[in-house]
Amino acid sequence: xxxxxxxxxxxxxxxxxxxxxxxxxxxxxxxxxxxxxxxxxxxxxxxxxxxxxxxxxxxxxxxxxxxxxxxxxxxxxxxxxxxxxxxxxxxxxxxxxxxxxxxxxxx
Amino acid sequence: xxxxxxxxxxxxxxxxxxxxxxxxxxxxxxxxxxxxxxxxxxxxxxxxxxxxxxxxxxxxxxxxxxxxxxxxxxxxxxxxxxxxxxxxxxxxxxxxxxxxxxxxxxxxxxxxxxxx
Numbered sequence: 001x002x003x004x005x006x007x008x009x010x011x012x013x014x015x016x017x018x019x020x021x022x023x024x025x026x027x028x029x030x031x032x033x034x035x036x037x038x039x040x041x042x043x044x045x046x047x048x049x050x051x052x053x054x055x056x057x058x059x060x061x062x063x064x065x066x067x068x069x070x071x072x073x074x075x076x077x078x079x080x081x082x083x084x085x086x087x088x089x090x091x092x093x094x095x096x097x098x099x100x101x102x103x104x105x106x107x
Numbered sequence: 108x109x110x111x112x113x114x115x116x117x118x119x120x121x122x123x124x125x126x127x128x129x130x131x132x133x134x135x136x137x138x139x140x141x142x143x144x145x146x147x148x149x150x151x152x153x154x155x156x157x158x159x160x161x162x163x164x165x166x167x168x169x170x171x172x173x174x175x176x177x178x179x180x181x182x183x184x185x186x187x188x189x190x191x192x193x194x195x196x197x198x199x200x201x202x203x204x205x206x207x208x209x210x211x212x213x214x215x216x217x218x219x220x221x222x223x
Contacts, residue, residue: 097142097149
């Protein structure tokens with residue numbers, strides 16, 4: 001079973017930042033938080049992951065709360081091509097996918 | 108990161124037949140995973156395949172229906188046996204990559220199966 005909960009959907013304006021929340025209140029101390037996205041039923045694409053420190057790469061930023069019970073994925077300047085289903089996952093030696101958040105970026 | 112080649116990319120099959128899906132990785136990996144994604148749904152893990160041992164199946168999936176082979180560290184197959192229309196799904200393989208803080212997973216592009 002998925003160990004994370006996410007809102008089912010959200011809209012975002014093109015060019016604006018998109019903030020995607022995720023709750024993982026049962027996360028263990030050595031479990032990483034991963035974010036993937038899936039566009040048009042292609043294979044899931046890796047975005048970013050982290051343990052307890054905030055992380056940033058060319059795609060996004062990941063903010064993890066101090067108690068590690070929740071995190072936020074930030075897409076700094078959303079484009080229409082960022083429209084996808086975004087999955088937040090906790091790694092317990094296998095990835096269990098929840099329903100994810102369907103993000104629609106509107107012009 | 109590893110590159111996965113998954114074949115076929117799509118197929119339309121008759122009910123009662125079987126389809127074998129191949130997953131080829133460009134580097135040696137210990138663990139390979141097979142997922143199913145039914146229409147409009149999220150991904151569900153079918154089984155974990157380690158080289159040299161029997162695959163470990165998740166609840167609701169059995170070896171007779173989804174036999175898996177893992178002959179070496181770069182290749183695996185998933186067979187969908189005695190297919191019915193309910194087996195129409197996207198099937199994806201995934202492998203673990205990296206170590207330590209760089210540990211993660213990469214996915215193939217999937218096999219879109221339609222059973223008629």
